[in-house]
Amino acid sequence: MFHKVAIIGGGAAAATLVSELLERRTPRPLHLNWYAGAPGAGRGVAYGTPSERHLLNVRAASMGMFVGKPGGFLEYAQALDPTVKGSDFLPRRLYGDFLQSRVEQAVKNAGSFGHDVNVIPFMAESLVPSSEGVTIGYGDEVAQAEAAVLAIGSLPPRPLPGVEDAAIASGRYVTDPWPYLVSAPADERPLRVLVIGLGLTAVDVVLELSARWPKANFTALSRHGKLPEPHLASASAPGEKDAELIESLRDDANVRAWIRALREAAAEADDWRTLVDGLRPYTQSLWADLPEGERARFLRHARWAWERARHRMPPQVAASIADLERAGRLTRGRGRMRGVSLSLEGALDVKRLVPGGGEAVESYDIVIQTVGLNTDTLRTEHRLVRQLVIDGLVKPDPLGLGFAALPDGHLLDGNGRPRSNLFAIGSLLRGALWESTAIPEIRKQAQSVANMLMAESAERVHSR
Numbered sequence: 001m002f003h004k005v006a007i008i009g010g011g012a013a014a015a016t017l018v019s020e021l022l023e024r025r026t027p028r029p030l031h032l033n034w035y036a037g038a039p040g041a042g043r044g045v046a047y048g049t050p051s052e053r054h055l056l057n058v059r060a061a062s063m064g065m066f067v068g069k070p071g072g073f074l075e076y077a078q079a080l081d082p083t084v085k086g087s088d089f090l091p092r093r094l095y096g097d098f099l100q101s102r103v104e105q106a107v108k109n110a111g112s113f114g115h116d117v118n119v120i121p122f123m124a125e126s127l128v129p130s131s132e133g134v135t136i137g138y139g140d141e142v143a144q145a146e147a148a149v150l151a152i153g154s155l156p157p158r159p160l161p162g163v164e165d166a167a168i169a170s171g172r173y174v175t176d177p178w179p180y181l182v183s184a185p186a187d188e189r190p191l192r193v194l195v196i197g198l199g200l201t202a203v204d205v206v207l208e209l210s211a212r213w214p215k216a217n218f219t220a221l222s223r224h225g226k227l228p229e230p231h232l233a234s235a236s237a238p239g240e241k242d243a244e245l246i247e248s249l250r251d252d253a254n255v256r257a258w259i260r261a262l263r264e265a266a267a268e269a270d271d272w273r274t275l276v277d278g279l280r281p282y283t284q285s286l287w288a289d290l291p292e293g294e295r296a297r298f299l300r301h302a303r304w305a306w307e308r309a310r311h312r313m314p315p316q317v318a319a320s321i322a323d324l325e326r327a328g329r330l331t332r333g334r335g336r337m338r339g340v341s342l343s344l345e346g347a348l349d350v351k352r353l354v355p356g357g358g359e360a361v362e363s364y365d366i367v368i369q370t371v372g373l374n375t376d377t378l379r380t381e382h383r384l385v386r387q388l389v390i391d392g393l394v395k396p397d398p399l400g401l402g403f404a405a406l407p408d409g410h411l412l413d414g415n416g417r418p419r420s421n422l423f424a425i426g427s428l429l430r431g432a433l434w435e436s437t438a439i440p441e442i443r444k445q446a447q448s449v450a451n452m453l454m455a456e457s458a459e460r461v462h463s464r
Contacts, residue, residue, distance in 0.1 A: 001454045002147040002421065003028055006136055008124045008384070009151035010037040011044020012439065013426035015103040016065055017151055017446040022106040022115055026454055030115040033145060034107075035138060037123035042103045044153050045178050047096030053207045054092045055314045057200060059235060061086030063095060063439050065102055067447045070440075073098050087235050089314035126387050129422045147421040149449060150403075150411070154373035154427040154437075155380040160196065162339035162351075167367075170342050174368040177205050184212060191216035192363070194350055196337055197370035198222035200311055203321060205370055210324055218330045219364075221352060225334035228308045230318035232273060242278035246286075253289040255297045276309050280435065287434035288407060296399055307372075335360070340367055373437065375430055376400040394422075397431030405432045409449050423449050 005021070007014050018034050034041075056063060064072035076098045077084045084090065110117045126137035127148060134148040159168055159175050167173040174180045181204075191213055195202045198220050206218050245265050249258055266272040279286075290298065298306075313321070324330040338359065339351040347363040354360050377385050378396040388394045392414030395404035403424055405411050410418040425445040429436040436445070 001026065001028070004031040004033075004133075004144070004146045005453055006033045006035060006124070006134060006143070006145040006148040007151060008035045008127070008136075008148060009044075009153060009426075010041035010123070011151070011153045011426075012042070012047060012099055013044075013153065013442050013446070014151035015042035015044075015099045016439075016443055017149060017425060017449060018117075019065060019103050019106040020443075020446045020450045021453065022110045022113060022117060024450065024454065025113050026115075030454075032110075032115060032117045033136075033143060034117065034119045035124040035136070036119055036121060039121045040100065041119070041121075042100040043096035046153075047092050047099060049092055049096075049178070049181065049204075051181070051204075051208050052091050052093065053211065053320075054204050055089045055317055056092055056095055057089065057231070057312060057314060058438065058440070059086060060084060060088050060090050065099065065439075065443060067443050070443075072102075076101075089231070089316070123384070125383050127384060127393070127422075128391075129393060129419055134421060147423070147453060149409075149453075150384075150422075150424040150428065151426050152382070152384070152428065154375055155377070155382045155385065157369065157371075157374050158376075158379070158381070160337060160340075160369060160371065162337065164339070164341045166342040167340045167348055170346070170348070172342075172346075172348050172366050173340055174366065177201060177368050177370055180368070181205065181208050184209065187213045188215060189213075189365075191365045193218045194348075194362075194364040194367045195220045195370055196222075196367065197372065198225065198227055198332065199307060199370065199372055200228055200313065201372070202370040203228065203313060203317060205368055206324065206330055207317065207320055210329060217328070218324070219333055219362075220330065221333045221335060221337060222304075223334065223336060224304055225332045226304075226308055227313070227318075227321065227332070229273075229312045230315055231312045232271065233315050242275075245275075246279070246282050249286055250289060253286075253291065253294060255290070255294050255302060259302060272309070273312070280440075283435040284407065284433045284441075288432075292398060299399060373427055373430075375402040375428055377403055377428065399431060401431035401434075402428030403431065405429055407432050408452065409445060423452070425449055 007018055060074045060077055061071055064070035074086050077090055107117050122138040124136050124138050128135040134145045136143045157176050163173055193216050195205055195218060202220055248261050266275050269275045335352040335354045337352050341349050343349050348367050349361055349363050351359055351361050377389055380386060389396055395412045395414055395416060397404050403411050405424060406418050409423040409425055411422045411424055413419055426442055427437050435441050
């Protein structure tokens with residue numbers, strides 16, 4: 001087993017893995033350095049929001065931290081409020097409280113399991129894996145470990161192509177919405193706001209700012225102009241023909257064939273949501289069956305449809321968004337943003353392609369970018385990831401979906417060989433797993449990586 005392990009990251013994936021490791025009894029003590037990046041880590045971006053309007057899009061009963069205890073979060077929530085039900089969609093802030101309390105307790109109790117843990121309030125800035133171990137640089141310090149796990153979440157968002165430097169410098173073009181939502185003050189002015197993107201982040205942005213800015217009107221622009229689908233008010237069981245459907249998909253690993261099969265199955269299902277939810281346990285293995293060319297085809301043509309069906313809005317969120325649309329405060333637009341420039345008057349002029357051809361230019365007071373997770377490790381400015389890629393110590397996923405890796409989390413080096421002592425969990429494994437961002441998948445990854453770290457023979461990766 002590895003006795004000296006480094007965990008890098010301060011969000012939910014890191015907190016889950018740290019807790020998984022520290023709550024195990026092992027033949028020899030585990031020495032764990034957690035490079036959390038800040039005091040009080042464990043929430044990350046996803047669960048760091050203080051707003052009660054931002055809800056989980058998974059029911060409370062499925063949000064436990066550990067594979068063996070999927071109801072742990074529900075128990076935590078019911079201890080605070082006995083009226084909470086397993087089918088409820090609870091505030092993400094509350095889930096952040098849960099994560100933070102559990103990992104803090106795991107750190108506090110580490111000694112009773114024979115472990116030594118050091119929570120470092122700095123992010124690792126460099127990392128050099130070798131056959132002897134891993135060298136980690138942070139601040140002015142250098143530390144050693146036998147193995148390291150990258151659990152850093154998604155990468156910092158980058159401005160979209162066509163956004164001029166003057167627009168960014170004005171402060172009116174917001175590349176990263178989450179810090180902005182924390183600091184944006186109330187405003188009574190009649191603002192014109194453009195949100196680029198129409199996923200769950202766009203929904204959160206509109207809900208929060210429409211309350212703080214009661215006279216603002218919002219336009220949300222995306223390629224198809226469609227919101228995420230809503231969840232049903234009550235949970236539903238998977239369909240009876242799921243096994244038959246899965247076998248048909250495995251028989252023909254072709255995106256066009258899959259789309260036809262899914263449409264036919266959805267037409268026969270009582271509700272298409274049961275079909276999508278029934279696919280979830282098989283999504284990772286189905287993704288593994290797709291050749292790279294078919295994966296690229298999926299990203300170009302079907303990703304948007306899958307994302308809005310898979311990542312759905314809680315019913316109360318969908319109702320609030322519908323109210324804003326009926327009131328005329330939210331308008332959805334179809335098209336592609338082509339450029340953003342700062343006008344002489346200080347507004348942002350946005351050029352976009354419109355359906356059917358042609359361009360339109362409209363002016364806004366604020367433009368907020370909400371285009372989903374950034375997982376492009378080749379072009380990121382993230383200091384640690386950039387160092388690893390430039391030095392050829394890891395290999396970027398060829399489709400921009402994080403790191404090239406084995407499905408079990410072993411990262412590949414620049415030559416495509418698996419590293420025995422360098423792992424990842426979470427968002428940057430999308431290339432290997434696709435389904436790799438939600439808690440039900442992350443807790444399984446944490447369990448799997450913990451098993452490998454604690455295994456008596458850490459060299460077995462070489463026999464693959």
